[in-house]
Amino acid sequence: MLNLIRNEWMKLWAKKGTWIMTVLLIACVIGLMALTKWINNQNTTEHTDWKANTQEQLQYTKEAIELDLPEMEREQNEETVKILEYRLANDIPPLAEDGRESLIINPVGIGSLVVLLTVIVAAGIVASEFSQGTIKMLLTRPVKRWKIMTSKYVTVLLFGVLLMFIGFAVTVICAYILFPAGAGQELKLDGNAVVPVSVWGHGLYMLVLAFVNVIITATFAFMIGSVFRSNGMAIGLSLFIFFTGNMVVLLLSQYEIVKYLLFTHMDLTMYESGSVFVDGITMPFSLAVLTVYLVIFLLISYTVFTKRDITA
Structure with a gap:
């Protein structure tokens, strides 16, 4: 098995397109970081009082709790209140938005870029044989x-x-070159206690969550490419569910069935960003649903491939 994997790996990197995609990823990450730096320079203003901003956010969040909100959104707001109160009571400013730590702790964009490139490989690795x-x-x-x-x-x-680690490495290098070290500390609620968040630990954790989306989307492309032997169809359908998934979730958010749709659970970073739109779902539930879909995709792929007529 290891020899087979090594041969496939060498065959993949023998293709010019693989190197082009890798270089494209690096160029896109550098471009995004440079654009972020330019935007920060354009928006350079006098630093506002973080305590005043935090107090304003605290007041707004407390008022939101009084509204008739879904249970999950209410719990998220209550957690936010505890963190903001702790920050004010202990004089702990948030991470500077223009500091390198803010970019390392939340390496946004890498997962989406890797999905697009990995789908191309997944779609063609079997279909290209035909x-x-x-x-x-x-x-x-x-x-x-x-x-x-x-x-x-x-x-x-x-x-x-x-690709995920290349993207993260380039992000870190650009962060150290283009952005200054910032003050402040990211906080989170662990049980009933507010604790500091490790910049590096959280950044790698976000990469892991983003990679789940890569796995699911790539496996879907792998299945379509294996079953229909078409690169174009596999890439097209995979990108379609990737870009339209959130729209489908929003349209069906009032219905119970939305909890069991693939689109609802593909982006696990929503649990860290607080952007969970469907009430009643949790990280373990999302992982369970994604596992079921993953098994189905692989069963279809393996069944069709192993039973396909060799003369077809």
């Missing part, structure tokens, strides 16, 4: 078909992992 006419030679080798599929799928996941 389009290039190498499928017959591949399937006549004395290797079980499920092992061939596993080696290709693992290669896709490894490619996604590599």
Whole structure:
């Protein structure tokens, strides 16, 4: 199995397109960081009193709690109140928005870029065998078909992992070059206690949450490419669910069925950003739903590939 994975990995990096996608990722991350720096320079103003801003946010959040809100939103607001009160009582300012720590602790954008690039690889890693006419030679080798599929799928996941860490590394390098060190501390509620958040730990945690979206979307593209043997269809459908998922969730947010849709749970970073739009869902529930979809996608992929007529 390890030899199969190594061969698939070498075959992937032998393609010019793989190197182009990697360079494109690096260029996009550098461009986003440079754009962020430019925007910060354009918006340079006198620093406002963080205590006044925090007090204003605290008052606004307390007023929101008095409204008739869904239970989940009410709990999020109550947590925010505890953190803001703790910040004021202990004189702990928030992280500076123009500091490098703010970019490291929440490396936004990397996950979306990696999804787009990994989908291209996942869609074509099986479908290209048919389009290039190498499928017959591949399937006549004395290797079980499920092992061939596993080696290709693992290669896709490894490619996604590599891109995530490349994107994060470039983000950190740009943050240190372009942005100054900032003051302040990020806080979170752990049980009933407010505790500080590690910049590096939280940044890597956000990468892990974002990578779940990469896994699900890439597996869907892998399934479509394996079943229909079409790169274009796999890429098109995968990007369609990636870009329209949030819209579908918002349209169906009043219905119970939305809790069981794939789109609702793909972006697990919502639990850290406080942007959960569907009441009654939790991180464990989202992971359970995503696991079910993942198993279904893989079962379809493996079943079709292992039973497909070799002369097809």
